[in-house]
Amino acid sequence: MTRRIHEAILELLVEGGIDACTFQNIASRAGVERSTLYRRNPDRWPTIIDAIIDFAERETAPHDTGTFRGDLTATLRNLARALNGPLGPALITVAAALQTGVAPGQGERFWASRMERLGPMFDGAIARGELRDNVDREAIFSMAAGPIYFRRLIAAKPVGDDWVRLVVDEICGRYCLEN
Template identity: 45%
Template sequence: MASSRIEPVFNSDGAAARSRPGGRTADITRRIHDAVLELIISGGEEKCTFQNVARRANIERSTLYRRYPTRWAMMSDAFAAAYTNDLSFEPTGSFRGDLICHLSRVAHTLSSPLGMAMLAAGAVARLDPASRPAAGGFWEFRKQQQEPFIRAAIERGELRPEVSLDELFAAADGPLYFRLLIIGQPIDQQWVETTVDQVCRAFSP
């Protein structure tokens, strides 16, 4: 039976486009995403060509050309879908609790084989101008994932009403990426809670 899961699809500017309905389109999207993620783990970003993805997903290359302006847009779409599933959590009722859940799930995802492959692809992408629109769309999507629990925290009075989503995203997620990608240190629960406490102090009313 075809999957009815709604997947984020990136447009030619790299931004998340309107979700597409289930059925055959969703099934093709799932196969593309699965092919990209399998290839990125087994061979790195250089293996994620339209030709290789089309072959593994058992679709025509023309399907990929119609959907994605570049292979980076294709990879960003697959990464966003993976993050949608991996980073979901039930709200805890507090900003501190929500942020601990969020960062713990990000750390778990990035420490996995897929996460490490995604980080490596991101390092290569910084050197390729063709990747920038897709990368911008991916990070905008990541910020949108945080927005609901941030808005809820503002309504509860836990955060300043004028808080910048960009600044909060950088303060919360930035250290995690720096620790994993730049200095290559693991993330444990104590580190997550210390980082969250720093963010809470910095952005509380």
Template identity: 40%
Template sequence: MSNATRKVRAKAAPVRRPGGRTAEVSTRIFDTVIAALVRGGLADCTFQTIAAEAGVDRSTLYRRWPDRSALVLDAIAARVDADIALSDTDSLAGDLSYALNQLARFLRSPVGRAALGAAMEAPPGGAAEKFQRSLWDRRWSAIEVIFQRAVARGEISSAADSEAILGAAAGAMYFRLLVTGRPADSDWIKRVVAVLVRP
């Protein structure tokens, strides 16, 4: 075999992604869900539509998600994990400000607006609500590190209600964007953080 032939075959070899085929299929399904969500909201995210556009069998979806609301919530959670980064800035105020700026950017995007609408449309109770709780528990385990670092630095007490602090911070963002219709810019975020985190 010539060197030229070896090079052609090397170029043609498939590139394996980390996580294998399951991760690749999940990514394709989630990308399809997000595209459908932006295009037509929750109504466009039927199992039939997603399966056809993602190139998978509907049975694949039924095995992994109890209904379309759970599928959409999982896709949104994956996008949030990817798009809303956390950072260690050496202060609770800095960490919260960074996270809130990321959240504001996400909520201003077409994906963020569609995700918010879908979350509001999801029916209360049932399998989707349980699924949403499990997704939040997963996300909280990552966010809680911000407050654990703050306790270690002596910025807040170990008895502080960190979930309530985050809820107040995130709630202020939704109030600013959805109720007042004004931008949640860095100055606004600085004011919110100053109220919640006293020096």
């Protein structure tokens, strides 16, 4: 049932944006009672963020390729694929709405889950001696993902492998102990 709810939210975000994600619409699309949604969360925002976290874990999860360069490349390619798809603009709309304070703590909750999910990528790189043990993980991922988001959502250009490679080269040139 949770997967149906999450899929309904993602579909509604693509089709009609945040305004389409009412509990009534989500319940109808997912084939559940609206009361089911209210029992889980007092309003729609935690439910929307749950769906986005689930999507991020499934679609943009890091891979263990054996190197930080490979892991970061795979992670950014997954992110680019998601942003290049129909859900990309909707995700940015959600992020922008969260910045207005409409759902206190929800943006932070998404970011914390994202950083937790990226932990093994950084742990592996540190264990292999590719990154310093005191590296600022948030700074590295922000600097890596930022150009991906900017190119796709501000410059309105697709993000391809060449762009990902350029970003990874810059990050590894700055942070990797052995290139």
